[in-house]
Each structure stands twice: as C-alpha cells, then as structure tokens.
Amino acid sequence: MAELESVIGLEVHAELSTSTKIFCGCRNVFGEAPNTQVCPVCLGLPGTLPRLNRKVCDYAVKIGHALNCHINPVSRMDRKNYFYPDLPKAYQISQSDIPICGKGSIDIISDGKIRTVGITRIHIEEDAGKLLHDDGYDGTLCDYNRCGVPLIEIVTEPDMRSSAEAHAFLELIRSILRYIDISDCKMQEGSIRCDVNVSVHEKGSPYGERCELKNVNSFSAAVRGIEYEIKRQTGIISSGGTVERETRRWDDKKGISTLMRNKENAQDYRFFPEPDLGAVVFDEEHIKRLKEEIPELPDRKMIRYVKDHGMKEAEAFVIADSREKSRLYDECVSTGRCQQKTAANFIVGEITKYMNDTGKSLSETALNAEGLVSLCVAYEKGTVSSSGAKKVLGELIEHGGNVDDIINDLGVAQNSDAAFIDSLAEEVIAANERSVKDYRNGKKNAIGHLVGQAMKLSMGRADPQMLRKALENKLDTEE
Structure with a gap:
C-alpha cells in the first residue's frame, strides 16, 4: 500500500471582547446568573429588530489584516436556519456568501519547519445559548445569556498534515487574538473553541472524504481528537474499507469519536440574506486605519527569533506568545x-x-x-x-x-579570587574521599558532586567554572 497522509483543516470560533452583544445593548459578560443578561432582541421575541455592533465589524477587519486576508469593503449578513433549544429564534444571524474577510494565509513553525496555512474566510456571527445539565434535575436547562455574544469564525484551508501543526496553528491564533486585543481567549469560559476536519488519503491521490469533529473544547483535546481520527481512518483504509463523510462527536473522557450524522443526514441550513440588516460597508480609509493599529504579531516575532536570533522553537514561542x-x-x-x-x-x-x-x-x-x-x-x-x-x-x-x-x-557577589577558589577546592577534596576515589577511578561525573559541595560551602558565591577547573587540576595531578 502506498504511504498514507493526513489532511487537516480547522474552524476556530472566538468570542469578541466587546462591551455589548452583536445585535443589542445587553452586556457581553461571562459568569452572571442565568438569563439575567438578555433582552427581547437576543431572546428572539417577535417584532424585535437587530442592530449591528460596529465594533464587531472593526474587530473582524483587524483579525483579517493579521491573517493577511482580503477585506471585502461590502459584505452582508445571512440567516442560518436550524432548530435547537439553545437558539430561540430558530435561526442564527451569520455570514455565508460574502463574509467580511476573504482569502488569507499565515506561517506557522512546527518541528523546526515553516508551513503556510491558508485562510479560507473569516466571518462574524452571533453565539447561541448554553444548555445546562444538572444531576439534581431530570431535564435540561437553558441559559440564554450567551445568545447574541459576538463571534468570529476563522476557516482554514486543509493545509495541515499533523496534530502538531494543528496545535501550532491554534496556539498562534490565540496569541494573535490577544495581541490585537479583540478576544480574551479563555478556553475555560468557552471564548475560543474549534471544529476539526480530518481526512486520510494515499500520497499523490485526491483527498479522501473528510470527517468533522464537534465538541472539541480545548487545544489538547483537538490534538487527541485528530490523532484518534487519523488512526481510525487509517485502519479503515488499511483493511480495504472506505471512509464515509461524517460529523462525529468527540468524547475527550473516553478518548473516542462517535457518529452524529452522515453525509445523507447532513443539515441543510437554507441560508438566505438577513432581511432586517443592510449591507456591511467599509470605506478604504477606515480599513487602512485599522491595519495601522496592528502591532508586530507573534508569528512574525517567532520566525524572527528563530531565524535571526538562533532561538529554539519552544523558546521563541514562550517569548513571542x-x-x-x-x-x-x-x-x-x-x-x-x-x-x-x-x-x-x-x-x-x-x-x-x-x-x-x-x-x-x-x-x-x-x-x-x-x-x-x-x-x-x-x-x-x-x-x-x-x-x-x-x-x-x-x-x-x-x-x-x-x-x-x-x-x-x-551578599551574592560571585567570588573569583584564585586563592579563595584553591582553598575551597582543597577543603572539598579532603572531605569527600569517596567522590575523589570515584573520579580517579574513571567516574568523571563525580566532579559534579564535588562542585556542588564546594558551591554549598561558599553559599553559592564561588565562581563555578573556576571551581570546576581547580578541582579537576588537583584531582588529575595529586594522588
């Protein structure tokens, strides 16, 4: 069998740190009592009309600039129709045909190599509510505080080939969102999350059918989910089977994915233009001003630190992050x-x-x-x-x-006085006969213990390099 290759794409959802929600004046806050940050607009009551928060659009343009995207000066909002208890309107206001941000790309560093990940699109939309399950209650509770919280969705091209590359991309996106100060990216609060698309195919052949993983609630879960899905699909192909296009639920506790729906049962969202909102229009000067507010971003910093400063990848990430x-x-x-x-x-x-x-x-x-x-x-x-x-x-x-x-x-000045170092070396050699014998019998790593004892005697003030040299000289010449 030819060599198999995995192909990975991501859909990253990030809540934006605006003071109010996307279509109403309710506060955009986390952790308040259930159903206290709601109004007729975000509850979807009949007769209400949305009003688009301009700051949400500005934030979307900023992340678009950061990811080298084409900014559409004119975009529009659409209705994504589906029924679920956490969506009181039975539709979500999102963007389909004309998002704010079009194609872009970003460079990541993984395993010492630079890979370019294409960005398909970035669009804005409203978040849904949250379903709560309580052991003391047989049913399911709905908290609609999150309804109308502004989101951006970053959709990538299928350009990643391993869980490590996907993890590097996610970490970088989180860093960028923080750098430009548009999202707090607190995963424990659900303000950044992702869906994962994975397929496996023979190298040189067309891509295989992709499977989408839902319910991925952390970056480490994304890594585990990708690795599981690669293994599952590889097993199917190796045994002569065919991978079907599916949406699967990731269970991080069990470490497995389970079927939610297959291609035949895929949801038809029946998108159509949102009739209650006009076009989103940016003038070129405003788009330019937003770009000028972007600082040097962590992806550029990481590459600069690795290439120009000789840092290791992990060190560069810790600083640039x-x-x-x-x-x-x-x-x-x-x-x-x-x-x-x-x-x-x-x-x-x-x-x-x-x-x-x-x-x-x-x-x-x-x-x-x-x-x-x-x-x-x-x-x-x-x-x-x-x-x-x-x-x-x-x-x-x-x-x-x-x-x-x-x-x-x-009192921590280092003592480099030759007489002091020499005296310290003699004292340690006299007090550590066993380590001295080990060293002279060929166990050269015994010098580490002697240096440690000498540093302890000097209360950390002796020059360790001079001390080591003095000990070695005495041990190699004195019998």
Missing part, C-alpha cells in the same frame, strides 16, 4: 549591552515561572528592561552566579532597584 515578554526581550536586545541568549534565558525561565506561579502580568511587577539588562551584564561578567542572579531577579521583580546595590545588599 506574550506581548509583554516580547517587548521586554526586544528592549533588552536593542541596547546592545547584553547577549540575546542571556536575556532570553531569564525571560523563558525565572520570569515566565514567576508569571505562571502568581498569575501576574509584567506590568504588575517592578521589572523593566534597564534592570534586566544590568542583571544580564553582571551575570555575563561573572559578577553574580546563576543562583545569585535568580535572587537578584526576584528582588527586581518585586521591588526594582539598582542591580549592583541589590547584589551587595543580598
């Missing part, structure tokens, strides 16, 4: 006073750990680029050791201040 961290890094590097790698290591390591542990943003700390650069310089000169630098950085984050003063106040 946060607008604050990337700004701090770029400001440090732009001074030309410290090495790129030193600044990157502090940001990827201790600074990211602090932010994760405390939940604080960098703007909530006292750390700035001047302080971090000074610390990097002190570390590179050997003025302070790795452990000492961590203590200094902790002080910079909490209180700020002058690095030299903090080093003196904390």
